[in-house]
Amino acid sequence: MEAGPVAVALCFLLRTDGSGLSVLLGRKKAGFGAGKVVGVGGKLEPGENSLEAACREVLEETGVVVRPGQLAAAGRIFFDFPANPRWNMDADLFVARHWEGEPAESAEIVPAWYRVDALPLADMWHDAGNWLPLALTGGEPRLRIVLNEDNATVAAVLPLGG
Numbered sequence: 780m781e782a783g784p785v786a787v788a789l790c791f792l793l794r795t796d797g798s799g800l801s802v803l804l805g806r807k808k809a810g811f812g813a814g815k816v817v818g819v820g821g822k823l824e825p826g827e828n829s830l831e832a833a834c835r836e837v838l839e840e841t842g843v844v845v846r847p848g849q850l851a852a853a854g855r856i857f858f859d860f861p862a863n864p865r866w867n868m869d870a871d872l873f874v875a876r877h878w879e880g881e882p883a884e885s886a887e888i889v890p891a892w893y894r895v896d897a898l899p900l901a902d903m904w905h906d907a908g909n910w911l912p913l914a915l916t917g918g919e920p921r922l923r924i925v926l927n928e929d930n931a932t933v934a935a936v937l938p939l940g941g
């Protein structure tokens with residue numbers, strides 16, 4: 780029997796300053812997607828919902844304290860890896876404009892602020908351009924991203940059914 784997708788939660792901290800809207804992303808130091816700039820987040824632990832997982836991952840990866848009530852739903856993306864279905868992930872996206880603390884490097888990521896109108900797409904997963912700008916600007920994407928056999932480039936972007 781094939782296992783279902785792994786549930787993950789991603790949380791994008793957003794701030795506005797003189798140069799416009801910026802988002803906190805992280806360069807991944809190890810694990811899945813190492814070397815890439817990625818959203819802060821990761822897999823749900825048993826018994827956790829995605830809001831709780833998002834808050835825990837923000838704390839673990841950046842040291843920032845954000846509470847479930849400070850998150851707003853920002854979409855849902857199913858990362859579909861037909862060549863390696865064990866990597867399939869069902870990601871709930873959140874944004875937050877309020878939190879406590881300053882981001883700091885952790886064992887998992889090096890966090891940094893990026894302008895939303897100048898996202899580091901060349902350093903991210905190829906699919907990020909298909910969903911991240913929309914998610915950060917209130918478009919609430921609900922998409923299935925189908926990866927090619929190389930598990931990297933995008934084969935198709937489809938609406939999420941159901």
Ligand SMILES: Nc1[nH]c(=O)nc2c1ncn2[C@H]1C[C@H](O)[C@@H](COP(=O)(O)OP(=O)(O)OP(=O)(O)O)O1
Nearest residue numbers: 787809810811812820821822858868870904906907
């Ligand atoms: N195609 C894709 N595009 C993207 O932008 N992010 C993706 C992606 N496929 C997976 N991800 C993200 C979602 C999730 O946050 C992350 C993988 O989860 P984790 O960071 O928890 O995995 P790791 O293997 O590093 O951690 P452990 O759970 O400690 O093993 O990769």
